Amino acid sequence: MSENNKSNKNFIPKTPQRPNFQLWLIITAVIVLIGLTWFNQRNTVIDITLKKFEDMYLANDVAKVVVIYNQNLVEVSLKPESLQNKKYKDELEANSPFFTPSGPHYQVKIASVDKFIEDFQKLESTKPDSDRIGYTAKTQESWTNWFSSFGFLILLFLFFWIMMRRMAGPSGPGGQIFNVGKSRAQLFDAENKVKITFDNVAGLDEAKEEIQEIVEFLKNPSKFTKLGGKIPKGALLVGPPGTGKTLLAKAVAGEAGVPFFTLSGSDFVEMFVGVGAARVRDLFKQAKEKAPCIIFIDEIDAIGRSRGKGQMPGSNDERENTLNSLLVEMDGFGTDSGVIVLAATNRPDVLDSALLRPGRFDRQISVDKPDILGREAIFKVHLTPIKTTDNVDAKKLAAQTPGFAGAEIANVCNEAALIAARRNKTAVDMQDFQDAIDRVIGGLEKKNKIISPEEKQIVAYHEAGHAVAGWFLEHADPLVKVSIVPRGVAALGYAQYLPKEQFLYQTEQLLDEMCMTLGGRAAEEIVFGKISTGALSDLERVTKVAYSMVSVYGMNDKIGNVSFYDSKGNDYRMTKPYSETTAETIDEEVRKLISTAYERTKVLLTSKRSELETLAKELLEKEILFQSDLERLIGKRPFAKETTYEAFTKKSEEKEKSELEKAKAEDKTETNIGAKPKEEPQVEENKG
Numbered sequence: 001m002s003e004n005n006k007s008n009k010n011f012i013p014k015t016p017q018r019p020n021f022q023l024w025l026i027i028t029a030v031i032v033l034i035g036l037t038w039f040n041q042r043n044t045v046i047d048i049t050l051k052k053f054e055d056m057y058l059a060n061d062v063a064k065v066v067v068i069y070n071q072n073l074v075e076v077s078l079k080p081e082s083l084q085n086k087k088y089k090d091e092l093e094a095n096s097p098f099f100t101p102s103g104p105h106y107q108v109k110i111a112s113v114d115k116f117i118e119d120f121q122k123l124e125s126t127k128p129d130s131d132r133i134g135y136t137a138k139t140q141e142s143w144t145n146w147f148s149s150f151g152f153l154i155l156l157f158l159f160f161w162i163m164m165r166r167m168a169g170p171s172g173p174g175g176q177i178f179n180v181g182k183s184r185a186q187l188f189d190a191e192n193k194v195k196i197t198f199d200n201v202a203g204l205d206e207a208k209e210e211i212q213e214i215v216e217f218l219k220n221p222s223k224f225t226k227l228g229g230k231i232p233k234g235a236l237l238v239g240p241p242g243t244g245k246t247l248l249a250k251a252v253a254g255e256a257g258v259p260f261f262t263l264s265g266s267d268f269v270e271m272f273v274g275v276g277a278a279r280v281r282d283l284f285k286q287a288k289e290k291a292p293c294i295i296f297i298d299e300i301d302a303i304g305r306s307r308g309k310g311q312m313p314g315s316n317d318e319r320e321n322t323l324n325s326l327l328v329e330m331d332g333f334g335t336d337s338g339v340i341v342l343a344a345t346n347r348p349d350v351l352d353s354a355l356l357r358p359g360r361f362d363r364q365i366s367v368d369k370p371d372i373l374g375r376e377a378i379f380k381v382h383l384t385p386i387k388t389t390d391n392v393d394a395k396k397l398a399a400q401t402p403g404f405a406g407a408e409i410a411n412v413c414n415e416a417a418l419i420a421a422r423r424n425k426t427a428v429d430m431q432d433f434q435d436a437i438d439r440v441i442g443g444l445e446k447k448n449k450i451i452s453p454e455e456k457q458i459v460a461y462h463e464a465g466h467a468v469a470g471w472f473l474e475h476a477d478p479l480v481k482v483s484i485v486p487r488g489v490a491a492l493g494y495a496q497y498l499p500k501e502q503f504l505y506q507t508e509q510l511l512d513e514m515c516m517t518l519g520g521r522a523a524e525e526i527v528f529g530k531i532s533t534g535a536l537s538d539l540e541r542v543t544k545v546a547y548s549m550v551s552v553y554g555m556n557d558k559i560g561n562v563s564f565y566d567s568k569g570n571d572y573r574m575t576k577p578y579s580e581t582t583a584e585t586i587d588e589e590v591r592k593l594i595s596t597a598y599e600r601t602k603v604l605l606t607s608k609r610s611e612l613e614t615l616a617k618e619l620l621e622k623e624i625l626f627q628s629d630l631e632r633l634i635g636k637r638p639f640a641k642e643t644t645y646e647a648f649t650k651k652s653e654e655k656e657k658s659e660l661e662k663a664k665a666e667d668k669t670e671t672n673i674g675a676k677p678k679e680e681p682q683v684e685e686n687k688g
Contacts, residue, residue, distance in 0.1 A: 045107045046091065046095050046105065047108075047109065048076075048106045048108055050110070050116075060131060061082040061085070061088070062078065062133060063077050063082075063103070063133065064076075064133065064136070065077075065135040066136045067116065067135050068137075069113055069137060069139050070139045072109065072110050074116060075106075076103070077102065078106075083101060083105075092105060117135070186261070194254040196247070196253075196254045197251055197254045197255055198212065198251045198254075200381065201248060202374070202377035202380065203244070203406060204243075204248065207237070207248060207367050211235070211248055214232065214340060215252055215255050217340075218231075219256070219258075231292075233340065233359060233361070233362055234330060234340060234362060235340070235341075235342050235361065235364075235365055236342075236348070236356070236363070236364045236365065237249070237342065237345075238367065240405060243370075243405045243406055244407075245298075245367050246298055246344060248367065249262065252342065253294075253296070256294060261286070261295045261296065263283075264297070265300045265302030267279070268280060268302075268322050269322070274321065276319070280326050283329075287339045288338070292338040293340075294339075294342060295341045297342070299345060300345050300355075301345045303323055303326065304343075304351045304355050306352045323355070326355075327354055330359075341360075369403060369405050375398035375409060378406050379394040379398055379409060382409060382410050386416070387427045387428065388429070389428065389429040391430045392433065393430070396430075397412075397433055397437075403499075408440060411440060412437055413433075415440065416428050416433045416436035419435050420432045438481075441494075441496065442494050445487050451486065456620065457620065458524060460616045460617075460619040461523045461524060462521075462524055462532075462534055462535070463482050463484055464616040465519040465526075466482065466517075466520050466523075468611050468612050468634070469515055469518075469601055469605060470495070470497065472604060473516055475506075475513070476513060477497035478627070479497055479498075479630060480496045480498045480626070481495070481496045481625070481626055482495040482496070482619065483495075483496075483625075484620075511597060514545055514597040515600055515601045516601075517538045517542050519605065521535040521538060522601040542594055542597070543590070543594070546593045547586070549593065550586050551564045551586050552564065556593075564577055614633050615633060615634065
């Protein structure tokens with residue numbers, strides 16, 4: 001590995017911090033509101049009637065009277081000596097604990113200011129001149145009046161501004177109200193690098209080789225251009241979920257010494273018309289300024305769906321405008337070289353054909369689920385940080401997890417570590433991994449689930465029927481484990497098999513698989529004379545296989561070599577490519593196929609009734625049986641067929657043996673070549 005890559009692995013990315021003005025604005029507004037409310041509380045006065053005011057004035061307790069014209073209000077302040085009066089003191093402290101000696105202490109709401117002044121002057125005329133205090137007239141604007149006039153508009157503006165920020169994004173250039181059309185792609189460059197490299201990607205050798213070539217293109221373009229080659233415009237990563245498409249893109253970001261823009265397809269979608277297309281143009285504008293660089297669009301099917309499907313006549317589809325802008329930017333009239341587009345999707349069937357053509361995405365890299373070699377490599381990567389015992393074998397774990405993607409393997413390793421910690425172990429052993437695989441396949445174990453003895457007996461015979469049928473069928477997968485411990489939501493038991501790594505299935509193999517699947521239902525009918533609802537998943541699987549044999553794979557003599565399968569994914573949901581007569585024939589052949597398999601299974605289990613009883617009784621006692629238990633109870637499987645693990649182990653041992661013999665041969669050759677010639681003893685003649 002180069003020094004640049006080594007530094008990348010030790011580099012800790014730093015996310016640029018920006019001040020959150022929106023948060024500080026909200027905090028400031030709340031503080032101001034609390035302050036104004038507090039200030040208003042400190043000046044709270046007590047409302048009194050006009051009659052009480054007259055009594056207070058005649059008692060010479062009033063020190064000051066203020067008439068507020070614009071509010072039809074009279075404020076009354078008491079004399080300092082009157083404030084010590086228990087009658088006023090208790091009332092003021094109870095209703096206004098923050099009153100000040102200067103007042104005002106009371107207020108009178110009046111209907112007319114002129115009428116009040118006239119009555120007040122008459123009241124003063126009854127008192128001597130020395131006791132008259134007069135009144136003060138003024139106008140006053142309160143903050144509540146101002147807020148009632150303009151506060152609604154301010155709140156409306158703030159609400160609109162906050163909503164625009166939330167719709168446009170939380171931060172960055174796309175987070176401002178007038179920059180809603182800016183790209184929200186995250187940039188990784190020399191100052192902000194990713195720690196993941198190609199060393200962290202396992203089980204995807206072919207895809208990794210393709211991606212490494214693109215990185216090499218950017219690092220050393222002269223190596224390819226001197227032969228007349230051109231840098232590819234883009235590469236599309238296609239594969240099921242969890243297979244490592246995004247991980248490959250992160251490895252490219254960690255390995256490439258060029259700027260790397262990353263975003264998802266949903267980042268282009270917005271409620272405003274034209275925003276998606278504007279963001280595409282801004283993204284490529286930024287990329288061209290930093291060329292050569294890489295753009296990674298995750299889940300591109302969010303904007304890359306086929307145009308014209310499901311659209312009403314005359315309507316405007318914002319997704320189509322965004323896709324048109326993307327097509328033009330990738331290979332339009334005025335595009336420049338130096339920008340490579342990587343994209344990932346698990347739904348390539350819905351993408352527009354114009355997006356998939358060479359010149360836009362020159363390469364479609366398939367990222368499938370790993371085979372047994374790939375799973376072993378992935379297990380080794382995820383087992384590195386886990387403290388395990390010596391009996392943990394990555395090869396055996398890879399053989400026991402057929403069809404698992406990389407994300408599921410990572411989940412198995414994590415579950416095994418959690419199970420070991422739950423059991424207070426110092427290291428994770430093979431049993432923890434077995435339980436983790438069961439947890440991922442069958443669901444959470446529920447030992448406390450209450451099951452009646454009758455139901456438990458039915459489940460035991462059901463699972464024993466699966467085990468016996470698969471044990472004595474030549475093309476069925478070998479059994480690994482059978483259990484009647486409840487798992488998941490509705491699973492009361494399950495049988496785990498070790499399927500062979502193969503891509504083609506013959507008719508005999510599919511028929512034997514159907515018979516093995518129907519073994520549980522057949523065992524119930526043979527033993528109890530009645531059936532239960534426990535075969536739901538079995539019937540669903542058998543029906544799917546039977547319809548595939550008849551209408552997809554052309555394995556039926558009456559229907560012939562005809563396939564009604566649509567590889568583009570439409571699946572003929574709206575219209576069927578066959579007549580009603582053909583549909584009836586397909587249904588009849590499917591029923592005949594399933595009934596034939598069921599009768600065959602019943603005949604097999606009837607002839608093996610003693611083995612069925614033995615396994616069921618052992619299951620009721622132990623609840624879990626392994627392959628070794630079946631060999632002990634009903635004998636070895638009559639068909640000499642290597643399992644995937646046995647074949648894989650045998651092949652690995654042969655390879656290691658040949659490499660060892662080759663190394664020994666080379667070592668022996670080097671020894672012979674480098675040895676000194678044997679010296680002959682010198683004999684001197686005695687001539688005396």
